[in-house]
Amino acid sequence: xxxxxxxxxxxxxxxxxxxxxxxxxxxxxxxxxxxxxxxxxxxxxxxxxxxxxxxxxxxxxxxxxxxxxxxxxxxxxxxxxxxxxxxxxxxxxxxxxxxxxxxxxxxxxxxxxxxxxxxxxxxxxxxxxxxxxxxxxxxxxxxxxxxxxxxxxxxxxxxxxxxxxxxxxxxxxxxxx
Numbered sequence: 001x002x003x004x005x006x007x008x009x010x011x012x013x014x015x016x017x018x019x020x021x022x023x024x025x026x027x028x029x030x031x032x033x034x035x036x037x038x039x040x041x042x043x044x045x046x047x048x049x050x051x052x053x054x055x056x057x058x059x060x061x062x063x064x065x066x067x068x069x070x071x072x073x074x075x076x077x078x079x080x081x082x083x084x085x086x087x088x089x090x091x092x093x094x095x096x097x098x099x100x101x102x103x104x105x106x107x108x109x110x111x112x113x114x115x116x117x118x119x120x121x122x123x124x125x126x127x128x129x130x131x132x133x134x135x136x137x138x139x140x141x142x143x144x145x146x147x148x149x150x151x152x153x154x155x156x157x158x159x160x161x162x163x164x165x166x167x168x169x170x171x172x173x174x175x176x177x
Contacts, residue, residue, distance in 0.1 A: 031060035031092045037151065039174025041070065047166030050077035056172060066090045079116040084109060088137055099145040105157050107137040113164060135161035149176050
């Protein structure tokens with residue numbers, strides 16, 4: 001017959017603290033002050049159900065804060081396409097001294113939509129009108145350091161824009177220096 005000993009509150013709290021420290025400890029691959037990366041990004045935007053592609057740059061001001069400007073193009077579909085400029089802030093957390101880090105995303109966005117309308121326009125015509133919007137970004141991401149100079153990332157964010165809000169889901173590859 002097996003006897004189970006009750007766990008006291010002090011042991012339980014100590015165990016929970018150890019787990020939390022282990023999960024959110026700094027990784028040797030998390031951002032370090034002055035670290036920069038540049039890369040390519042591609043994915044999907046829900047606004048016009050189309051592909052997106054772009055370039056990004058990241059600069060780490062500390063191990064827990066980096067700015068990440070990017071430029072994205074949303075490909076034409078259903079008579080709309082767009083250019084988007086983003087200035088996002090990331091707060092990366094290395095997971096358990098691994099090559100993986102997670103980060104929340106918050107930032108500002110400027111998007112210029114090209115709108116073609118009516119039956120007289122087809123998918124390949126130039127835009128009939130342009131609509132510019134300033135908005136906010138909120139989301140999260142995960143990155144995996146393949147090597148100290150190469151990382152892969154996945155991001156999901158919501159682009160909050162008047163009349164043109166959308167989800168943007170991307171995968172990226174970047175050079176870290």
